[in-house]
């Protein structure tokens with residue numbers, strides 16, 4: 001069974017950056033193939049991974065719902081949906097990417113989530129690791145699309161508000177009784193002295209700080225030029241920090 005990794009956190013904290021760099025490290029260490037799941041309606045994990053995007057689950061569901069893709073004879077709707085989900089996987093080197101997409105008309109988003117939830121388990125069997133990049137905030141937690149997770153990385157930027165928000169995510173995971181084996185805090189875009197200044201806030205969350213990712217000029221530059229983050233040099237500070245975090249939790 002694949003190891004399930006999920007990334008959560010407030011908007012713009014660095015979830016997608018962390019997810020993409022984690023995928024790259026896992027592949028490099030031979031923990032492959034990896035299934036990357038872009039569970040953010042505003043999909044952009046494909047760019048960070050340098051993979052051509054394909055149909056999102058939401059788009060497929062909308063087409064099936066509107067009879068733009070009639071069911072082949074002898075196939076139930078669920079079977080057809082499963083077949084289309086498999087076909088929608090964007091394939092990169094050692095990484096496949098599944099994109100959820102956004103709401104396309106009423107009800108579609110929920111249905112897409114349900115589909116994802118029910119197929120992900122069977123799909124995951126083909127992979128060594130699944131890495132899910134979630135949308136900002138806590139919706140995915142209450143919708144229970146983030147569960148059966150082995151490692152949940154809660155990402156915060158180096159701000160007190162970010163850390164408090166990470167603390168609320170942790171509380172919600174606990175109060176919903178989600179199946180999450182391990183939860184950690186990752187602070188990103190860290191400058192000299194930020195962790196020390198935030199230590200009080202960090203302690204109050206009760207989360208285990210598993211690592212800090214420095215503010216990395218190259219990450220900013222790659223983002224500006226829409227260059228895949230997986231091409232960042234191995235000695236870039238962000239890459240090294242993600243590697244260290246994955247080693248700490250024995251994923252590498």
Ligand SMILES: Nc1ncnc2c1ncn2[C@@H]1O[C@H](COP(=O)(O)OP(=O)(O)OP(=O)(O)O)[C@@H](O)[C@H]1O
Nearest residue numbers: 011012013014015016017136189214215216219223
């Ligand atoms: N370690 C870092 N150093 C410098 N810039 C970073 C770092 N991590 C992320 N960023 C920048 O911060 C911005 C947000 O990062 P990212 O897209 O990874 O966040 P996100 O949490 O996925 O955002 P969203 O909530 O919109 O999905 C991007 O411009 C990214 O380049």
Ligand SMILES: [Mg+2]
Nearest residue numbers: 015016017040
């Ligand atoms: Mg993102």
